[in-house]
Amino acid sequence: MAEPRHTTQERITDGDGVAVESALVGEDLALSYPSVDETIVDCARLDIPAESVTALVGPNGSGKSTLLKALSNHLEPAEGTVTIHGEDLDSFDQKELARELGVLSQENDSLGSISVENLVYHGRYPHRGFFEGVSEDDHSAVERAIELAGIEQIRDAELGQLSGGQKQLAWIAMVLAQDTDVLLLDEPTTFLDVHHQFRVLETIRQLNEEKGVTVAVILHDIAQAARFADYLIAMCDGELYDWGPPEEVVTEQLLADVFGVEATVQHEPELQVLPRRALPDR
Numbered sequence: 001m002a003e004p005r006h007t008t009q010e011r012i013t014d015g016d017g018v019a020v021e022s023a024l025v026g027e028d029l030a031l032s033y034p035s036v037d038e039t040i041v042d043c044a045r046l047d048i049p050a051e052s053v054t055a056l057v058g059p060n061g062s063g064k065s066t067l068l069k070a071l072s073n074h075l076e077p078a079e080g081t082v083t084i085h086g087e088d089l090d091s092f093d094q095k096e097l098a099r100e101l102g103v104l105s106q107e108n109d110s111l112g113s114i115s116v117e118n119l120v121y122h123g124r125y126p127h128r129g130f131f132e133g134v135s136e137d138d139h140s141a142v143e144r145a146i147e148l149a150g151i152e153q154i155r156d157a158e159l160g161q162l163s164g165g166q167k168q169l170a171w172i173a174m175v176l177a178q179d180t181d182v183l184l185l186d187e188p189t190t191f192l193d194v195h196h197q198f199r200v201l202e203t204i205r206q207l208n209e210e211k212g213v214t215v216a217v218i219l220h221d222i223a224q225a226a227r228f229a230d231y232l233i234a235m236c237d238g239e240l241y242d243w244g245p246p247e248e249v250v251t252e253q254l255l256a257d258v259f260g261v262e263a264t265v266q267h268e269p270e271l272q273v274l275p276r277r278a279l280p281d282r
Helices: 064-071 094-100 116-122 136-149 164-177 194-211 222-228 252-259
Strands: 022-031 041-049 053-057 079-084 101-104 182-186 214-218 231-236 239-244 261-266 272-278
Touching: 022 064, 022 214, 041 064, 041 214, 041 231, 041 239, 053 064, 053 194, 053 222, 064 182, 064 214, 094 101, 101 164, 116 136, 116 164, 136 164, 136 194, 164 182, 164 194, 182 194, 194 214, 194 222, 222 231, 222 272, 231 252, 239 252, 252 261
Parallel strands: 053 214, 053 231, 101 182, 182 214
Antiparallel strands: 022 041, 022 079, 231 239, 261 272
């Protein structure tokens, strides 16, 4: 695979060509799991621009979730470092990091008997002392999260009674209630119908635009990612294929190399991806 075109911090610029600060940075990363000898992800440099939405895209097994685990301090790199706002992730204790970084993984605990509202209140734990009760700030954050996620009608329901899509929205609300400056989401639209997929993505965009929240989100649908994200990170075989604004990253060559599909990319009136056929296995 060719070297990625864009990999360094110097590549991050706004529309006026001014350098954009990175909220999260991974440098010289080699990621693997204790049960696996081989390196799963190998990345010289990765930036998540501050106050922007960045989507990680790529086929299954390309290393997206592994990379997100390293960025969220759920996987210690075999080599390299990850920093948030210039500080090493290892310099924070668990509660301190949870005030800086909200994470929604695919591996949520099974809490069938808890109500949706109580689950969302769990998102406030980083902001409370051990003996402190619920504050007005906690109430406000929970109400805003429930409203943003669109789950007012199921707030009193038990998690175990909900469909997969409703559970996902409840977990998303919990992470929103955490009220962090940086948010990492691993496939948050899984199990959701098209209406709720757009609801989640519009919520992410609203958080970013109104509160300047930095978001890194794994998405399977590259067309959705191109529409909602400011930047794309394209992964293939554990390596960074390319990254940058969608209009630069989403090309017919990328769709062939990364996703194994022949497709047409149109830029007018907006960026569109029109798949034609699956390419033969390489």
